[in-house]
Amino acid sequence: MKTTRTTCPYCGVGCGVLATPQPDGSVTIAGDPDHPANFGRLCSKGSALGETLSLDGRLLHPEIADKRVTWDEALGHIAGRFTRIIAEHGPDAVAIYGSGQLLTEDYYLANKLMKGFVGTANIDTNSRLCMASSVAGHKRAFGSDTVPGNYEDLEQADLIVLVGSNLGWCHPVLYQRIAAARAQRPEMKIVLIDPRRTVTNEIADLHLPIGPDGDSALFVGLLAHLAQTGATDPAYIAAHTSGFDAALLAAEDWDIARVAAATGLAPLAISHFYDLFARTEKVVTVYSQGVNQSAAGSDKVNAIINCHLASGRIGRPGMGPFSVTGQPNAMGGREVGGLANMLAAHMDFTPEAIDRVSRFWDAPNIARKPGLKAVDLFAAMARGEIKAVWIMATNPVDSMPDADAVRAALAACPLVVVSDMNRHTDTMDLAHIRLPAAGWGEKDGTVTNSERRISRQRPFLPLPGEARPDWWIIKEVARRMGHAKAFDYETPSEIFAEHVALSAFDNDGSRDFDLSGLIDADYDTLAPVQWPIRTRPAARMFGDGRFFTPDRKARFVAIQPPPPFAPAPGGFILNTGRVRDHWHTMTRTGKAARLSAHMAEPFVEIHPDDAARLGIRRASLVRLSSRHGTALVRALVTDRQQRGQLFAPMHWTDQFASNGRIDALVPGKTDPVSGQPALKMAQVHAEPAAMRLHGYFVAAENPRLSSEYWAIAPALGGWRGELGFTAEPADWPAFLAVTFGTESQFQSIRDDRNGRRAFALIENGRLVAALYTSPDPVLVSRQWAAGLLAETGLSASIVLAGRPGSDRPDGGAVVCSCFSVGINTIADAVARQGCSSVEAVGAVTRAGTNCGSCRAEIRSILDANRLAAAE
Incomplete structure (x- = not known):
C-alpha cells in the first residue's frame, strides 16, 4: 500500500494527488498537502479519481480494421502507410492531432517526429480550442508566451477581476484559495464579468452580465478611463513599453455610454468597475474560455493586458493578467511546440530558431513554416488534402466546432489512427487503427500547470493488457519510419532531459523558456517547480520591466472592439x-x-x-x-x-x-x-420537442436504448437514464425484453387517470431493472430509485411505488457530489435541525466541506427555506 505523489489529470490548476492502491484493487485518493498548487485541496472530480480507474471500456490490444493484431503489425502498418503517403503526396498530407492530456514527454516526441523528421508542422492539439488566443495575446504583448504571475497573486490581490471564468465549477481549487483569502481579508474585492450568473457569483462583490463579445469594448473603455483619470503609470509606460499612444488613440472615444451600448451593461455598473480598478493597485485579472473562445479572443487578451501595462500592474505580487487553462498539460504542450504555429521550446518559425532546432535535433528536413491549425486541419481533411491523421488522447468528433463536419472528414480520410485509453468513443469508432494507450495512474512523465509549474505524474498502477505509453508508441513508429537514431529513448526521463537541454541551447536569456537549472536534476524525485529555472526558479516574470521583444519592451496593441452581436430574429x-x-x-x-x-x-x-x-x-x-x-x-x-x-x-x-x-x-x-x-x-x-411519453429507468446491466430521446449515466451497481417517446411502444413486454436484455416477466402497475406506469423486475431480492413512464417528465425520486440497485431483499411493491416509504429517507437530487448529499438532506438540516449558514449545514451533513463548488447551491436552499418561513 505504497502512496505515490502524482498530479491530477483534469484542469490546468495542476493539483498534487496522493494515490494509494489498496489490497482489494481499489485506489485511495487524497490531495497532496505539500503541493503548492492545492495544499491538499481537491475538487469533486479529483476526489473521485479512484472511481474512474476500472478497466471497463478500456482498449487493451492494438486493432486494425476491428481485428486484434500485434503491436509489431500495428506499428509497421502505421509507419508504412505514413511513409507511402509522404512519398506520394508530400509531408503536408499527414497530420497529428494531440491533446492537453498528453504528458510533456509524449508531446515532445510527437512534435519532434512531425516537425523535425517528417518535415511538416501539421501537428495541432485540442489546446487550440481552449487557450490559443492567450498564446497569441502574450506573444503580441510580451514577445513570448509567458504567464507573468502565479497562484499566490490571487491570494495577495486586493481586487480580482474574473472574466469569462466560472472558477467555482471549472477551477474549484483556485476558487477555494480565493474564497479562503477573502475570508481572511474581507476588504478584498471580486468582480465577475460573465453573461451568466454562475456559482462563482457567490463570492463576487459586483457581477457584470456582459453581452456577447463585449469584453474588448469593456477593457478598451477601461484603458481610456485610466488615462482620463490619471490612473496610468507614465514612468513605467515610457521605460518599459511601446505603442501606448496608438492604443490610447484607438480607445479614447470609448466613453462609458459607448461601452454600455456595446456591452449591454448599466453605465453605473461600468463606472463602479472602472473606479475599483483605477484606485486599486494590487489587481489580478483572471480570464479563461469566455475570453479565449471567441473570434476576437486575441484582441480581448490584449485589451486586458493593455490595462495592466498602462498602470504598471504586472510582474509584482498581487497583480497582473492571468490566463487559467482548461487542461492538465496545455502549458506543457505550448512548451514543446505542440501547436502548429510554434516550433519547439517556445520558439517560432523564424530563420534563427529553425536553424537552432535543426542543429540540436540533427534534423536537416525540419519544417520551415507553420502548419494547419485545428479547424483548418479538419477542413483540409474534408477536401482530401490530409490523407492520414493520428489522433492522440482526444475526441474531436465531439469537441471540435461544426462537429458533424469533423465526423464526415474523418470518415472520408484514407487513414485514421487513434491512440486512446477507451475502446468506445465517437472518434475511436472511425479509426482504421486503434492503439491502446496508457492512462492516468499508469503513465510516467511531467505536466505544467497554469502558473508555469512543472509537476511529475508518476505511475502507481501496472499497464493493463497491451497498453503502452504514448511516448513509446511514437518512438516505435518513428524508428520504423527510418529515424531510429533520433528516437533512441528507453525512459521518459531521457526525453525530459533532451527537452531541458533544448530549452537551454543557445539561450543567453533572450528566450523565456529556460530549464537549464534542471540539467542535473533527479527526474524521479523532481519536486514541483516553476520555470524559468536558470540558477533558481522564477515565481513571477517581468518584475524587472524587461520582456522578450527585440527592444525588451512590452507592446501595447491597438484594439478596435467588434460591433455588438445579436442573433437573427427569433433566434x-x-x-x-x-x-x-x-x-x-x-x-x-x-x-x-x-x-x-x-x-x-x-x-x-x-x-x-x-x-x-x-x-x-x-x-x-x-x-x-x-x-x-x-x-x-x-x-x-x-x-x-x-x-x-x-x-x-x-x-x-x-x-x-x-x-x-x-x-x-x-x-x-x-x-x-x-x-x-x-x-x-x-x-x-x-x-x-413534443414527446408523447417520458421515462426514467434504472438497470443492473447496460441497456439497449432505442427511443427518440435517451440519456444514460452510471449508477452504483448499474445504470440510470432518461427516455422520451414520440409514440408509446405498442408492445410493452417486447420493448422491455429488448431494452433490458431479458425474457423474464416484469411486474407492473398503471394509473389510468394520469397515464403513469411502472415496471419492475426483481430476481432473488435484487433489482434487475425498473422503468417509470408518464406523459409528463417523470416525477420519480431518481437518486432513491438508482440507489435500489445496490440493495438486497427488495420487493416489487417497493420499487413500483417510485418513492421511498417513511422508513427510507430520500436524500433527493444530489447537490454535493463529494459526499453524495442531496437537496432533501440539506433542506432537512435547515428546517428541522436549525442550520442557518452554509458552515452549519456542512457541520451536520458534510456538504460543501471539500471542494466547495456546491456552496452556492446550499446557500440558495437556505434562502428558499428562509423565504418559506417568512411567508
Whole structure:
C-alpha cells in the first residue's frame, strides 16, 4: 500500500494527488498537502479519481480494421502507410492531432517526429480550442508566451477581476484559495464579468452580465478611463513599453455610454468597475474560455493586458493578467511546440530558431513554416488534402466546432489512427487503427500547470493488457519510419532531459523558456517547480520591466472592439461550456456514478420569459438547431441565464445520449490571429420537442436504448437514464425484453387517470431493472430509485411505488457530489435541525466541506427555506 505523489489529470490548476492502491484493487485518493498548487485541496472530480480507474471500456490490444493484431503489425502498418503517403503526396498530407492530456514527454516526441523528421508542422492539439488566443495575446504583448504571475497573486490581490471564468465549477481549487483569502481579508474585492450568473457569483462583490463579445469594448473603455483619470503609470509606460499612444488613440472615444451600448451593461455598473480598478493597485485579472473562445479572443487578451501595462500592474505580487487553462498539460504542450504555429521550446518559425532546432535535433528536413491549425486541419481533411491523421488522447468528433463536419472528414480520410485509453468513443469508432494507450495512474512523465509549474505524474498502477505509453508508441513508429537514431529513448526521463537541454541551447536569456537549472536534476524525485529555472526558479516574470521583444519592451496593441452581436430574429445566442463534475467528453468522469449524480443528462439553460414565450416547460425536452446540426436536451429554466441567450454544456456524446453533441451546433468560425474557434457564441433556434411519453429507468446491466430521446449515466451497481417517446411502444413486454436484455416477466402497475406506469423486475431480492413512464417528465425520486440497485431483499411493491416509504429517507437530487448529499438532506438540516449558514449545514451533513463548488447551491436552499418561513 505504497502512496505515490502524482498530479491530477483534469484542469490546468495542476493539483498534487496522493494515490494509494489498496489490497482489494481499489485506489485511495487524497490531495497532496505539500503541493503548492492545492495544499491538499481537491475538487469533486479529483476526489473521485479512484472511481474512474476500472478497466471497463478500456482498449487493451492494438486493432486494425476491428481485428486484434500485434503491436509489431500495428506499428509497421502505421509507419508504412505514413511513409507511402509522404512519398506520394508530400509531408503536408499527414497530420497529428494531440491533446492537453498528453504528458510533456509524449508531446515532445510527437512534435519532434512531425516537425523535425517528417518535415511538416501539421501537428495541432485540442489546446487550440481552449487557450490559443492567450498564446497569441502574450506573444503580441510580451514577445513570448509567458504567464507573468502565479497562484499566490490571487491570494495577495486586493481586487480580482474574473472574466469569462466560472472558477467555482471549472477551477474549484483556485476558487477555494480565493474564497479562503477573502475570508481572511474581507476588504478584498471580486468582480465577475460573465453573461451568466454562475456559482462563482457567490463570492463576487459586483457581477457584470456582459453581452456577447463585449469584453474588448469593456477593457478598451477601461484603458481610456485610466488615462482620463490619471490612473496610468507614465514612468513605467515610457521605460518599459511601446505603442501606448496608438492604443490610447484607438480607445479614447470609448466613453462609458459607448461601452454600455456595446456591452449591454448599466453605465453605473461600468463606472463602479472602472473606479475599483483605477484606485486599486494590487489587481489580478483572471480570464479563461469566455475570453479565449471567441473570434476576437486575441484582441480581448490584449485589451486586458493593455490595462495592466498602462498602470504598471504586472510582474509584482498581487497583480497582473492571468490566463487559467482548461487542461492538465496545455502549458506543457505550448512548451514543446505542440501547436502548429510554434516550433519547439517556445520558439517560432523564424530563420534563427529553425536553424537552432535543426542543429540540436540533427534534423536537416525540419519544417520551415507553420502548419494547419485545428479547424483548418479538419477542413483540409474534408477536401482530401490530409490523407492520414493520428489522433492522440482526444475526441474531436465531439469537441471540435461544426462537429458533424469533423465526423464526415474523418470518415472520408484514407487513414485514421487513434491512440486512446477507451475502446468506445465517437472518434475511436472511425479509426482504421486503434492503439491502446496508457492512462492516468499508469503513465510516467511531467505536466505544467497554469502558473508555469512543472509537476511529475508518476505511475502507481501496472499497464493493463497491451497498453503502452504514448511516448513509446511514437518512438516505435518513428524508428520504423527510418529515424531510429533520433528516437533512441528507453525512459521518459531521457526525453525530459533532451527537452531541458533544448530549452537551454543557445539561450543567453533572450528566450523565456529556460530549464537549464534542471540539467542535473533527479527526474524521479523532481519536486514541483516553476520555470524559468536558470540558477533558481522564477515565481513571477517581468518584475524587472524587461520582456522578450527585440527592444525588451512590452507592446501595447491597438484594439478596435467588434460591433455588438445579436442573433437573427427569433433566434438565440448559444454559450457552450462545462458543468461542475464532468470533464471534456466524459471518457473518464463518465465512469463515476457520483460525478453523474449532479447533472445526469444534456441540458440547456433558458430564461423563464423565453421558455414561456416558446411554450417550453420546466424539465421538458428542447430541440436546438443551427445550420450545422441539432441537439435534443432537457430544459433547465432559470433566471441565471439572460433573455435571448442559452447555455449548454459540451460534455455529452453519442456514448451517453441520443443527440447531445452540442458542438455540432457551433460554426467553425475562428480568431484570425490565434485560430481558436468561437465556441462560446453560436446562433441557434430552440423549440419544444413534443414527446408523447417520458421515462426514467434504472438497470443492473447496460441497456439497449432505442427511443427518440435517451440519456444514460452510471449508477452504483448499474445504470440510470432518461427516455422520451414520440409514440408509446405498442408492445410493452417486447420493448422491455429488448431494452433490458431479458425474457423474464416484469411486474407492473398503471394509473389510468394520469397515464403513469411502472415496471419492475426483481430476481432473488435484487433489482434487475425498473422503468417509470408518464406523459409528463417523470416525477420519480431518481437518486432513491438508482440507489435500489445496490440493495438486497427488495420487493416489487417497493420499487413500483417510485418513492421511498417513511422508513427510507430520500436524500433527493444530489447537490454535493463529494459526499453524495442531496437537496432533501440539506433542506432537512435547515428546517428541522436549525442550520442557518452554509458552515452549519456542512457541520451536520458534510456538504460543501471539500471542494466547495456546491456552496452556492446550499446557500440558495437556505434562502428558499428562509423565504418559506417568512411567508
